[in-house]
Amino acid sequence: MRDSALGVRLAGAGGLSGWLRMVLMAAGSAAAVVVVFTSFGLARVVDRQDARAQHIAPVLAADAGSANVNAVLIADGWERRELRRVVLASDVDVPTPPGLSRPPSAGEVMMSPALERLAATEPLIAGRFPQARGPLIEPEGLVAPDQLLAYLGAPSSEIGPLSSVVESFGDPSASSRLDPRAARTIAMLIALLLIAPVVMFMVVCARLSANSRTQRLVALRLLGLTRRRTQLVNASEIGVTAAAGSVAGLIVWNGWLWLQPEVRLGVFAWYSSDIRLPVWQQCTIVGALVVTSVAVAATASRDAISQPSRTRRDRSSRHISPWRLAPLTAGAVVLIVARVRADVTALDDFESWVLLFGAGLGLTAIGLVIAAPLAAVFIGRTMMRSSRPPVLLAGSRLRHDPSSTSRVVAALAVALFAAGVAQTVAVALDRSAADNQHRIPAVVNLEIIGPATDANTYQSLSALAEPLASFRIGSPGNEIDAIAATCTQLRAATIQPLTDCRDGNVQLAQWTEPSTNNSSDPVYDALLAEALADAALPSPTSAPLEMTIPFVDGYFTPAVIVPPQLAPATASRFYIPIPADQYDTQTLTTALAAQSPTAIWNPLITQIDRLDTARVYRGFIAAGTLAALMIGAAALTIATIANAIEHRSRLRALAAIGANPASIRLSIVLQTAPISLGLLVLASVAALVGGNAYLQFSYPGSTIPLRALSALLAFSVAATTAAALLAATAVTHLNRNEIVRQE
């Protein structure tokens, strides 16, 4: 018989227990494959979507005359999702957008399928697109299946002054949608949240029923099998199970993607082809996972195979070195150094700080696992001082079999650590979103850039006051912003009382910050005088007004305030004051789009990006936290069941000498609960240290989310308690005579 065949034979042999063990191991591998594929798939989604975003990005002419304009790019939003409209001139040559067979004709709109679905259910969206519906945009012209995109056709006479000249589509310089700094932090968290628990999960699965396997390997060695051949048997046994599970995971993952052309995960949606990994990557990952399992099993069985006689004589002789504390200590030290460096390092030293922080996280996660058996020995020794039999028994088990007892909770501890750190990163994201929110003042000025020259066109958008028309005066290249407004209009639109405002006069305006006073520079004064002369405007007669006009994404201060009756009829930019509490982007966009489809306004462009980024990352973190805890809990359950099966005979022996069932159950709970609690508290403390380092670097002054960490710890403790009780019940049940006899 070939040794590998023997290994395969042993994988599922042993009746119900053997099958259960094999199924648990295979299920672990399958779950690991799905998680790792999804993690790598998400990275691929980001890449593919970035590539397609570049593919559909319009290439604008660098120096185009206003006579050649052929498009307006309008980005507004719908419930924090970007809604992009591209208005293309229908009477001049325009390139065909990707995903379409022709450009839209005048009065025609071509939508993405997601936008069409939304328009069918949302009247406000439908109202934005009163045009005739053309063909839908094909997937090749969309970043994602849920992208809201529309191409509209309009006569070039309706194309406004801030429109563009689109030469083609497919701009390779289009920037990534994700902030690379934040993306790197998130990638690190995903690695910590998913990869670390998955590896731990695989370790747990590869070491299921480790004592039984050790017994088998020792028997084979005593029979005369060489070390190499015994390792081959061992590797085949683990390898075939891991491979079977991995293939099952691979089939499930690919089958799911095959059945679903679009993948939706909460608010996210991707094309299946984007998240599906190439075959070579799938094979590499499966191979790596199988090799990891085999390597774990081989390393753990090394002593049994090289010293079968000693292992047979004393299975509890394995020495647990104090050096196991080294990685955890090193990780904690690195995180503390990262925390201290956060105080003294400027933000532009981000790269080296992230490296330091990542190294600290990795070392700590690995250290938690490696130190776990040492903690079990320590707790076991302490418990063995007790004279109470259940405590003594549990202590002896922890003392003499520290690996299998601590392995039960190690994956959950790593998951808890990762989830705790991730929650502090989420605090930083929440702070970022909150910072954006409070910038919106009581009155928001809707800034519209459009072809209409009459401010009254937009009067219907707000009942608060008349719109302010803005225009530019001066020679090309030295243009100066001017605004046509009465003092009443100005007072409604600005945040200052403007007591010195004089109607009928041309007045200078200045930024409220003295350091940015733009009227004290002699060169600027000369330009201003020249611009006023060019526009045939009189010189200012009173002192400059301190004023700023708040709009959604910042503040604007024109150089000159001109009485409306003196203003030239060339205004293309308008400010419409709207109370912030009535500032409904959906309604405003719909009203404006119906009034002037080619007008551009700034609903919340920058804020959408910021909030969306925070929202996307928050979503990643929430999903990652959930996945990590589920992986940890699954490992806990699997290891608990396997341990219960493996140690039945030992407990039967206890029952045989008269130990009552309650004592046996108590000893099972005690051999799980203290080590679990100890490791979970240790993981929480490590998460506090890591999270504090991150917050100190990114948002000094932020407080650790103690409530979230406490909830995570409470969940973990509850899970381990449930697992301990499950084990106690399972052992009692499995030790019933009829089951023992059947086996």
Added chain:
Amino acid sequence: MNAPSLLKADDLSVRFGSTDALVGLSMEIQAGEFVAVVGSSGSGKSTLLQCLAGIVRPTSGSVLVNGERMERWSDRARSEWRLSNIGLVFQFGDLLPELSLLDNVRLPLLLAGGDVHAAAGRANDVLDRLGVLGVADRRPGQVSGGQLQRAAVARALVHSPAVVLADEPTGALDTTTGQLVLEALLEAARERGSAVVLVTHEARLSSYCDREIVMQDGSIVQPVAS
């Protein structure tokens, strides 16, 4: 005893930490002879057996196999020699719990590269000879202690080894069953011409053997020809 020795221990010493398990022990095993090694617990009987099987390396001294010093062999060479030439029986069988008795018994043949069907035939023969063919398809956990030990004996004999090393093979059995197992072991070994080294602390079992070696504190105190 003029025939060349099959196995020879020469001034064998084994030390585990601060404990001397064997102290300057010398003995020989001739082909086909039955030797009983008796002594109290901790006298070094099992360590001697494991040294003879090449499982434990002596601290000093040698085990000679057909004149070759075994401690000079690699672990691989010792393992391969054990697989082909030694049959081991332990007190609790040490069968693989996941395999049936038949699979356990034919395992040495298969591991040595034997044909699957031929191995099954020989295993069935030995199991039949030892009276456990009827439970051959059961796993070790599903048979009685006596049946388990007979299967262990069958596994030790199936490849007709030159030497069977039995470490308290009846220690976990009642007297009657133990006697039956021992008789079956000796008869089957005799049929195959295998030498048997029987480690036991029961002096009465030594009456089944050609000679008896009495051990105490890691040394032979009374080599007696029977």
